[in-house]
Amino acid sequence: MKNFLIAKSRRIRSTPYTSRIEKQGVTAYTSYNHMLLPASFGSLEDSYHHLKQHVQVWDVAGERQVEITGKDSAKLVQLMTCRDLSKSKDGRCYYCPIIDDQAGLINDPVILRHNEEKWWISIADSDVILFAKGLAIGNKFEVKIIEPNVDIMAVQGPKSFKLMEKIFGKKITEMKFFGFDYFEFAGAKHLIARSGWSKQGGYEIYVEDTKSGLTLYDKLFELGKEFDVKPGCPNLIERIESALLSYGNDMNNNDNPLECGLDKYVNLDTDINFLGKEKLKEVRKKGITRKLMGVIVDAKEINVSKSIDLINDKNSKIGELRSGAYSPHFKKVIGIAMLDKHHWEVSQTFKISINDSTFEGKVCDLPFI
Ligand code: THG
Numbered sequence: 001m002k003n004f005l006i007a008k009s010r011r012i013r014s015t016p017y018t019s020r021i022e023k024q025g026v027t028a029y030t031s032y033n034h035m036l037l038p039a040s041f042g043s044l045e046d047s048y049h050h051l052k053q054h055v056q057v058w059d060v061a062g063e064r065q066v067e068i069t070g071k072d073s074a075k076l077v078q079l080m081t082c083r084d085l086s087k088s089k090d091g092r093c094y095y096c097p098i099i100d101d102q103a104g105l106i107n108d109p110v111i112l113r114h115n116e117e118k119w120w121i122s123i124a125d126s127d128v129i130l131f132a133k134g135l136a137i138g139n140k141f142e143v144k145i146i147e148p149n150v151d152i153m154a155v156q157g158p159k160s161f162k163l164m165e166k167i168f169g170k171k172i173t174e175m176k177f178f179g180f181d182y183f184e185f186a187g188a189k190h191l192i193a194r195s196g197w198s199k200q201g202g203y204e205i206y207v208e209d210t211k212s213g214l215t216l217y218d219k220l221f222e223l224g225k226e227f228d229v230k231p232g233c234p235n236l237i238e239r240i241e242s243a244l245l246s247y248g249n250d251m252n253n254n255d256n257p258l259e260c261g262l263d264k265y266v267n268l269d270t271d272i273n274f275l276g277k278e279k280l281k282e283v284r285k286k287g288i289t290r291k292l293m294g295v296i297v298d299a300k301e302i303n304v305s306k307s308i309d310l311i312n313d314k315n316s317k318i319g320e321l322r323s324g325a326y327s328p329h330f331k332k333v334i335g336i337a338m339l340d341k342h343h344w345e346v347s348q349t350f351k352i353s354i355n356d357s358t359f360e361g362k363v364c365d366l367p368f369i
Contacts (some may be wrong), residue, residue: 012036015061016151016210017217024231032062032125038233045328047230048237051200055159056232057220060197060204061151066109066121066129072141075273077111077119079135080128082257082274084267090115093178093193097257097265098128103276103283104253105260106131108245110195112180120150120206124247135275149208153217156202159227164203166223167216168192172203180206185219188212197234199242199367237325240334243294243367249304250292250322250336258283259338260292261366290319291344294368297333297361299354301326310337310350310361318343318350327368333359334368 006012006029013035021038028039038059041047050056068076078085081096082103088094090113098106098121107128112120121128129147136143155164164172168183172192175181180193188209196202207213221229245251251260258266258280268281295310307320324335333354343350348363 006031015059016207016214017059017061017153020214020217021059021231026231026233033064033123033127035062035064037062038231039236041231041233044236044325047232048235048328050228050230051157051198051232051235051238053158054228054230055155055157055163055202055224056230057217057224058154058156058196058231058233060154060234063122063124063152065148065150065206066123066132067146067148068119068121068132068143069117070141070143071117072136072139072143073117073119076132076136076139076141076143077121078272079139079274080106080121080132081111082267082276082280083265084270084272085111085113086270086272088113091180093122093180093195095178095265097260097262098131099257099274099276099280100131100253101275101279103256103279105247105251105255105257106253108247108251108262110178110193112191112193120148122152126247149210151207151210151213152204153207153213153220154196154202154204155220156196156198156232157200159229160200160202163220163224163227163229164192167219186212186215190216197244198238199244199369200238236323237327240323240325240336241327241329241368243336245292245336246323251338255292255338256280256283256288259288259290289341290338291341292322292366293337293339293344293346294364294366295321295324295335295337295350295361296330296364296368297324297335297352297354297359299326299333299352299357299359302333302335302354304335307338308352308354310339310343310352312343312350321352329369336366337363339363 191206319339
């Protein structure tokens with residue numbers, strides 16, 4: 001695939017922050033839930049180093065919410081995920097695989113429990129709202145399902161805590177990981193969670209009041225000067241090092257959560273009811289035949305726009321690379337690969353062809369760091 005421009009249209013939605021990030025120097029977009037998601041602001045490596053040292057503000061409005069309200073909402077949310085939410089608490093976020101009846105992944109959202117009868121599913125890139133509506137109709141559930149006007153901005157990096165404290169006070173630094181609460185700013189209340197798609201720490205602000213949210217966006221840059229704040233976006237290098245999985249890249253509907261190392265979020269031994277439970281039990285009993293692992297390759301650059309075969313000494317395919325980037329930390333290419341059984345053990349080697357040259361690679365554990 002050559003580099004190309006994507007033509008503008010109504011199907012690829014802009015966000016309330018788009019005009020701002022364009023003034024601030026966004027250099028590439030990807031599309032996410034039919035919306036623009038910034039993919040770079042100049043050099044990926046410079047942004048990577050900056051994110052690990054300072055603080056960035058990200059337009060991640062593409063992480064859309066599927067709002068489920070009504071009497072049967074808890075039942076519907078549980079039906080969609082293999083993670084046991086029966087003991088979930090109001091004001092908490094839960095990372096949850098959503099699967100279908102064949103245990104194929106539909107999405108891997110963060111689910112926010114406002115209360116028993118109001119949930120937000122903060123989705124990765126697939127049309128969860130259609131799946132939810134189909135299930136609600138089929139099961140005659142009493143629920144209302146909408147995509148509310150919520151546009152997340154993330155504040156990420158080690159200095160995010162100091163910056164957010166300047167605006168919201170000490171209380172915000174006391175919030176626990178994956179907790180959320182409402183905070184007042186410029187005449188509106190904003191839901192703020194301690195979460196985000198990096199392992200550098202930070203917050204996500206779920207903006208419902210756009211006017212106040214834009215004032216907040218500008219305020220973050222004004223007060224952030226002393227912390228060297230910069231605009232940013234989910235960083236490919238950092239997220240691979242941290243093993244934050246990307247739906248559509250690292251896994252899709254043809255993979256199940258056990259193959260993707262999401263065992264922690266699979267609860268097969270409680271009496272909750274969810275789609276694909278029997279299938280997953282069968283998979284667990286038989287054992288998986290492939291597994292998502294880290295790989296490290298003796299190369300200096302890579303660009304993964306489709307999966308790249310991993311080959312053994314006999315030139316047979318033993319897996320495929322699904323994401324990859326050059327890591328300044330390891331001074332090698334690192335990646336996330338689906339490997340066949342007998343080839344997924346740590347330290348096993350393989351060959352991979354990148355830009356018509358062959359390189360040696362090695363399997364390793366996730367996360368890298
Ligand atoms: N934030 C919000 N919505 C999102 C994302 C996000 N929707 C899309 C996408 N990201 C969903 N995918 C992930 C993947 C990983 C995590 C969050 C969302 C994540 N994982 C932690 C980890 O792996 O260490 C913690 C998980 C846990 O233990 O509960 O944070 O980023 N709003």
